Amino acid sequence: MDKKFIPKITVFHCINAFTEKTHSIFVGRDDFEVKFIKLPCSSMVKDIFLLRAFEAGADGVVVLVCPEGQCRYVEGNIRAKKRVAWVKNLLDDIGIDGGRLSLSNIAAGDTAAATQIIDNALKNLAELGPNPAA
Amino acid sequence: MIVAEQKPLSEIKEIIAPYKKILILGCGTCVKTCFAGGEEEVAVLASALRLAYKKDGKEIEIEELTIERQCENEFIRESAPAVSRNQGVLSLACGAGVQALARRFAKTPVLPGVNTTFIGVLEKQGIFTEECSGCGNCRLDIFGGICPVTRCAKKLLNGPCGGSQNGKCEINPETDCAWQLIIDRLKALGQMDNLRKYIPPKNWCTSLSGGPRKLVREDHII
Numbered sequence: 105m106d107k108k109f110i111p112k113i114t115v116f117h118c119i120n121a122f123t124e125k126t127h128s129i130f131v132g133r134d135d136f137e138v139k140f141i142k143l144p145c146s147s148m149v150k151d152i153f154l155l156r157a158f159e160a161g162a163d164g165v166v167v168l169v170c171p172e173g174q175c176r177y178v179e180g181n182i183r184a185k186k187r188v189a190w191v192k193n194l195l196d197d198i199g200i201d202g203g204r205l206s207l208s209n210i211a212a213g214d215t216a217a218a219t220q221i222i223d224n225a226l227k228n229l230a231e232l233g234p235n236p237a238a
Numbered sequence: 239m240i241v242a243e244q245k246p247l248s249e250i251k252e253i254i255a256p257y258k259k260i261l262i263l264g265c266g267t268c269v270k271t272c273f274a275g276g277e278e279e280v281a282v283l284a285s286a287l288r289l290a291y292k293k294d295g296k297e298i299e300i301e302e303l304t305i306e307r308q309c310e311n312e313f314i315r316e317s318a319p320a321v322s323r324n325q326g327v328l329s330l331a332c333g334a335g336v337q338a339l340a341r342r343f344a345k346t347p348v349l350p351g352v353n354t355t356f357i358g359v360l361e362k363q364g365i366f367t368e369e370c371s372g373c374g375n376c377r378l379d380i381f382g383g384i385c386p387v388t389r390c391a392k393k394l395l396n397g398p399c400g401g402s403q404n405g406k407c408e409i410n411p412e413t414d415c416a417w418q419l420i421i422d423r424l425k426a427l428g429q430m431d432n433l434r435k436y437i438p439p440k441n442w443c444t445s446l447s448g449g450p451r452k453l454v455r456e457d458h459i460i
Contacts (some may be wrong), residue, residue, distance in 0.1 A: 152278065155285035194282075197247040198290045237293040 111229040112238075113222070114139045114157040117168040118146040118184075120176055121210050122218060129215050136226055146170065147180030154191045154205060161238040164229045166221060167207040174211075181209065200237050203228055239359070240268040240332045241366045242352040244279065247286060253349050254287075254328055258297065261324040262287075262351070263317055263339070264304030265331035272366055274352045275330025277304040283330070283351070299324075308335025314342050321346055374444025374451065380432050382423035387440070389416035395437040 115122075119142050130138055139162070143149060146169035157165045167188050169181035185207055192202030206228075208221045245253075254260055262280050270276025284300045291298045303320045305313045308331035317339075321327055326347040329336045332354040340348040356368035371388045378385060387393055391409035398417035401408030405418045424430050442448060 150278070152281045152285060155282060155289065158289055159285055194247070194286055198286055199293050200289060237289040 109230070109234055110135065110137060111163040111226060111234075112137045112139070112161055113164045113166060113225060113229075114141060114160075114162040115166045115168060115222075116141045116143060116146070116149050116153065116157075118143055118170055118175075118180070121146070121170040121212055122168045123212065126213065126215055126218055129219060130222065136222070138222075145175070145177045145180040146184035147175075147177060149184045149187055151187055151191050151194070154188070155194075158195070158200065158204070158235060158237060161235065162204075163232075163235045163238070164204045164225050165206075166225050167205070168210050168218070168221070169207060171209045171211055198237070200235060201232055203232060204235065239271055239357070240334075240354060241272045241356050241358045241368070242269050242274040242332050242354045243272075244274045244283070244330065244352050245350070247283075247290065250283070250328070250351055251287070251290060253351075254298075254326065257324075257326040257347075259299040259301075259323070259325045261301045261303060261317075261320050261327045263308065263320075263327050263329050263331070264302075265308040265329075265335050266304055266306045268332060269330055269335075269352060270304075271360070279330060280304055283328075308332075309338050311338070311342065314339060318343075372445065373440070373442070374448075375441070377437065380435055380437070381420050382427055382429060382432070384416055384420045384423055386416045386420065389413075389419070393440075395440065397433060 113136055115138060117140065124142070127140055146167065149167055154165055167184060169184050172181060175181040188205060188207040192205050195202040195205060206225060210217050210221065262284050264270070264275050264277050264280035266276060273279060280302045284302045287298065287300060301320055301324055303317055305316050307313045308329060321343050326349055327339060327343065328349050328351045329339055330351045332352070333350070336348055336350050357370040357372060358366050358368045361367045368388055370385060373387050386395055391407050391413065392399055394417065398415060399408070402415035402418055405415055407413040407415050424432055
């Protein structure tokens, strides 16, 4: 009998966009495993961190950043957006599909949006399947 | 600075295909500045290759190291232990660095991981432009600090071709007309009389066209 695919998702998040308290909305869910990486600003998302997340076995990576125009460090979320776009292309070149990586803007405390973002990522991963390089 | 661009991943995979254990060696000078081959780029490339190999069901051992400059023996020496541990070296330095390594480690294949492109500057964040062709006979004093040998598509030395439109080159409309820039600069400097100076046909012997060049400084040779 095929083992049910339980995706592993790593969430990189800016502590201003998504707080530790919000992590709790995912407690008790058994449809995925999640790892949170807190960042002082989403501009700290470096290409290597995203790749290492996949090397560590993540099936998908989600980057949560503040809404555009609301980054307290002015352009951190824009830098994150550019880097995520670059890494998506690299993941395509590697052959594991850039669709496994996504970036979403989220206002602080918006738990509904957070849930929706994760649900979208799960839907995506259901189609893509497990990370072939894990 | 020397500007280079990392080779596409597919090409790098082909180049390293014969080897099971490689050292990716970065350089902390020019290629780091243009995001082609510094420590971070070494880490990203190593990670990308590990993922790609795992995805293909193949194995590879990758060691990562970055030295200050790959064009000087003093720094190359530091990489000797790492080089000896590996079957091949994927160098992310410019062509000079790759060759300096190959000369030093004659028994280890040294492979290029970047394409060395030009001598240039950081025009603005994320944009590097070619400024110097290394022609070996610099007359930027006459041209107001703007080089027509590099930046004029036709390499004209005595004024514009007349084909530019709105300050853009007729050969490549995305490029500024070098002679428009020169004239604007000479006007600002009050040196428009420079345009009356005749520059004879260029003797290219001092450039790469005359063969690979050498600089010998006797005062530094013991």
